[in-house]
Amino acid sequence: MHTAIATVCLSGTLAEKLRSAADAGFDGVEIFEQDLTVSPHSPEQIRERAESLGLSIDLFQPFRDFDATDEQLFQCNLRRLEAKFQLMRRLGCRMILLCSNVSESAVRDDDALARQLRAAGDLAERYDMLIAYEALAWGTYVNRFRHSYDIVMKAKHPRVGICLDSFHILSRGDDPAGIRDLDPERIFFVQLADAPHRDMNLLEWSRHDRVFPGEGELDLPGFVSALSEYRGPVSLEIFNDSFREADVTRTAIDGLRSLTWVADQAGREPLPPAPRVASYDFIEVHTGSLGEVTKILHHLGFRLGGYHRRKTDVQVWSAGSVTIVIRDLGPTGEPTRLHALGISVDDPGSACRRAEELQAQRVERSEEEGELHLPAVEAPDGTEMYFCPPGQEWLREFHAQPGEGESFITGVDHVTLAQPWHRLDEARLFFTSVLGLKAHPVEQVPTPAGLVTSQAMRGGLRLALNVAPEASEQGDFLAASYPEHLTLATNDALAAAQSCVDRGLRILDIPDNYYDDLAARVDLPEATLAELRRLNVLYDADENGEYFHFYTETLGTPGKLYIEVAERRGGYEGYGWADAAVRLAAQYRVLRDSTRGIPS
Amino acid sequence: MHTAIATVCLSGTLAEKLRSAADAGFDGVEIFEQDLTVSPHSPEQIRERAESLGLSIDLFQPFRDFDATDEQLFQCNLRRLEAKFQLMRRLGCRMILLCSNVSESAVRDDDALARQLRAAGDLAERYDMLIAYEALAWGTYVNRFRHSYDIVMKAKHPRVGICLDSFHILSRGDDPAGIRDLDPERIFFVQLADAPHRDMNLLEWSRHDRVFPGEGELDLPGFVSALSEYRGPVSLEIFNDSFREADVTRTAIDGLRSLTWVADQAGREPLPPAPRVASYDFIEVHTGSLGEVTKILHHLGFRLGGYHRRKTDVQVWSAGSVTIVIRDLGPTGEPTRLHALGISVDDPGSACRRAEELQAQRVERSEEEGELHLPAVEAPDGTEMYFCPPGQEWLREFHAQPGEGESFITGVDHVTLAQPWHRLDEARLFFTSVLGLKAHPVEQVPTPAGLVTSQAMRGGLRLALNVAPEASEQGDFLAASYPEHLTLATNDALAAAQSCVDRGLRILDIPDNYYDDLAARVDLPEATLAELRRLNVLYDADENGEYFHFYTETLGTPGKLYIEVAERRGGYEGYGWADAAVRLAAQYRVLRDSTRGIPS
The missing domain is CATH 3.20.20.150 (Divalent-metal-dependent TIM barrel enzymes)
Known part of the structure; x- marks a missing residue:
């Protein structure tokens, strides 16, 4: 052509x-x-x-x-x-x-x-x-x-x-x-x-x-x-x-x-087939606030799996089937953020070839003899995407085992990446074409500093993209607070929240007004409502099911990442958009009350 | 109410x-x-x-x-x-x-x-x-x-x-x-x-x-x-x-x-009537590049009228009926820009009261005994607006006279102010309500770094507002080059251009391709086309008349202001929008070729 x-x-x-x-x-x-x-x-x-x-x-x-x-x-x-x-x-x-x-x-x-x-x-x-x-x-x-x-x-x-x-x-x-x-x-x-x-x-x-x-x-x-x-x-x-x-x-x-x-x-010039995506193999976080990040992971029930045998600034944490790789940037003032996603696919080589034919840039992991080769590309927003074969053999480099220990965390529900202003269309095409995901309709969520646009995609995994107004006169909210998050799946959000609080987690504070409104519009038992209110757990529902979820505060200072824990009941297919405005207003207040630049 | x-x-x-x-x-x-x-x-x-x-x-x-x-x-x-x-x-x-x-x-x-x-x-x-x-x-x-x-x-x-x-x-x-x-x-x-x-x-x-x-x-x-x-x-x-x-x-x-x-x-709560606006009384420019600004004014046929008797950093220049006040900011690195507009009105006091009732902020000019009182307000973009009675008596403070000397400059055709992103509607309402101007339809002009939106308004004078994309990935064009300008009126743009060139002015260079296209689409004598091309004068026409105009380069480094000289023939009512894309591309190239930050 x-x-x-x-x-x-x-x-x-x-x-x-x-x-x-x-x-x-x-x-x-x-x-x-x-x-x-x-x-x-x-x-x-x-x-x-x-x-x-x-x-x-x-x-x-x-x-x-x-x-x-x-x-x-x-x-x-x-x-x-x-x-x-x-x-x-x-x-x-x-x-x-x-x-x-x-x-x-x-x-x-x-x-x-x-x-x-x-x-x-x-x-x-x-x-x-x-x-x-x-x-x-x-x-x-x-x-x-x-x-x-x-x-x-x-x-x-x-x-x-x-x-x-x-x-x-x-x-x-x-x-x-x-x-x-x-x-x-x-x-x-x-x-x-x-x-x-x-x-x-x-x-x-x-x-x-x-x-x-x-x-x-x-x-x-x-x-x-x-x-x-x-x-x-x-x-x-x-x-x-x-x-x-x-x-x-x-x-x-x-x-x-x-x-x-x-x-x-159109069948004119076929690419290698879209990979069969099973799940997230790992999530890699880079942080200049290692202590704070690992403390919150511990609150969330994660355990330290080990350190990389060669790269001494890299450690791995796990809970249930979730594996998080953390790279310690030291006290550089770098914000905590998602650096890479491991995508578990049937044929990593073919998946990577497809990505390259779709104009993706290759990324080379530093690998030595005896270490697993993981082919990777860079997404338009700079996130590295590693194509991983089943088995997590790379964990051996950390002297760790896959899926160690019991946990109330059962997996990754979804990952949300922040996209620069104007770049949503490009990113959606990248992820849908490279991974064969299907895009849901776009949602818009009001925040105190402008509308945030959210794009969810679904294939073997769930991925969402967030775009916030860059030039808001109310302060640069995008660079500071809301954008990226990792949502962990659980089978019982209320029990998980209690367990996290018992370990010392500070859950993002949700206003009483939210629960008053919830009581007026949904038909939940009073005892459940009281528990939601006590534990700062939010609730959404669609035709098929329900969504119970809570948020950590932002990880580290400065931070660009927070973690959500979510329970899906029945066939709920959403992402809690109705609650996102509540979360964003809470994050905006936390940020404004800190010294980080939103006018009070 | x-x-x-x-x-x-x-x-x-x-x-x-x-x-x-x-x-x-x-x-x-x-x-x-x-x-x-x-x-x-x-x-x-x-x-x-x-x-x-x-x-x-x-x-x-x-x-x-x-x-x-x-x-x-x-x-x-x-x-x-x-x-x-x-x-x-x-x-x-x-x-x-x-x-x-x-x-x-x-x-x-x-x-x-x-x-x-x-x-x-x-x-x-x-x-x-x-x-x-x-x-x-x-x-x-x-x-x-x-x-x-x-x-x-x-x-x-x-x-x-x-x-x-x-x-x-x-x-x-x-x-x-x-x-x-x-x-x-x-x-x-x-x-x-x-x-x-x-x-x-x-x-x-x-x-x-x-x-x-x-x-x-x-x-x-x-x-x-x-x-x-x-x-x-x-x-x-x-x-x-x-x-x-x-x-x-x-x-x-x-x-x-x-x-x-x-x-x-709606006749419910009447304001003081809109002023009868006659013209621009003066234009005030602040600059950190005094030498360059006054040199270009001299090229344009302006003469130094005098220095303010008390404010020694302020001088006045004039050509025909145009008066430009210049404040020397010294070598502070401040860009050259429009700081204030003098608006000639029938009743300055009433005009200012109307502006204040329309939520405008008062500005106080430093005035001593024997100096004229000029009531003033601040426009939303920070431009100061002085309401001036006829006669320009304030020129006495400079030991200068109104309208000294002959000139090919006959008046101010229009002034264009740069507006911040998102603020066009606010500014239009401010100027139309305070001065009783009437807004023309909005125009959009493509530039190498995004669309510029232009809003012209007309009453006793012509005023235009420009808004450029702030967050362009192609570089911050707004802060650097295009936005504000002063358009001087002349009765013969070609003669004026020749006169300016003879005095040493560098007119903004217009590509040959523009003149080739012009020849294909308008019916001008070949000799005229050749003169336009030689002198970098642009040409536009509407149903009623014609517009001949040329531009200076940006005044001073860093500069936010340039000057246009324009001749209207017949009943031409436009602002040369069709030519604006040519000018903007030329300004973009000048800027890119300098060290001021647009990627090459």
């Missing part, structure tokens, strides 16, 4: 865009006209730059409002088109995108429109150019791909074909299966864009909220499947306000990953 | 919200239930806090989905309501907001609904409470204010009235004039919210994009006018994602300003 990306997807100057597209591994680009207009480099210089980077310039775009009922205006548009062909010749680009007309001057007659396109084709012939005619979803007269195709067939000019854009077709609910009926030779270009579902004006939706394939809710694999006969470039064209601000290198990699994913999903 | 604000409009903890509402000067608050639920303070403590701050608790909200076709569910809802009445008694609040049902269990029969509301009224009677029934715009059965009123009239219970919310009425295009037909005694509560026009789902629009009255596009003055017989609280209820992150003190002041404005516009 010849992969391409429109320069409008990327931030920076045109030169920066080209370099990033090439570095990520794209085959070509679409030049968005305005990027060239504002560039100090001549078309010839851009052509040379692209050539030296190994990029083809597959398309020049957009050419708007070409056809016209007014003959004088039409002649003027032909001259305008000719000027662009001259420019494209200097640029070394042979195809122009001609959008269906959105103005009042649009021709509303297929035959007349075909005649004007044929005139454009004659002009293209003279300059050895091709014209890809695209039906914009909000075109005045032409706004469906089938209509644009019929007009192109009527124009019957070898230089004139159509461009198919997944957004324009899927956003209005059209069935891409109809693409199979088209002559593939007449499809000159394909643009892909996904988008979250929005009940809003199509133009606004399209201009601001497109995302890469696999990051929205449109059926991009279905769309690409319908293109099985098409052999031209498949190009990303994403208008997204966040992309315009984002690090260009990272966006380009994210984009190519989305094309790799969609080519696999 | 009894003014109130819903706690959901404000960020922070409930205690912080109350203090900010009181500090701003509100009479009361609506307690949004979740704010209480997550608070560690008991209802009694909140009651005491509000009392000691002089705030009444006017409403408790929301109570959702009360009525039910299922009798058992209805009884359960009654018990839920009773629990809330008990809570409200502790809180010292006598009115609850009961929203129309949005669930499938909604009663779809006026008589049955009235019966259930009557039962709620009986319960309210026992607790000495009042119920304000509100038609949500997306209610399952009741979604128009007239319908909610008819049901309340049918319920015929002294404890049951309606709540009118401007958003729910105006967002769906209903005419508020119908409010005049209602019995004012049955209107228990009024909530105000404005919003920008959005062609999207009402619920999503309402939950994320409301703004304060005067900051959106709904007719709030018309709505409040229709309430002439109503004497209860008028309360702000704004769901806005940005407000949740914003500094709470500032949001509260912004909110009260919006109520002051709407009460004036």
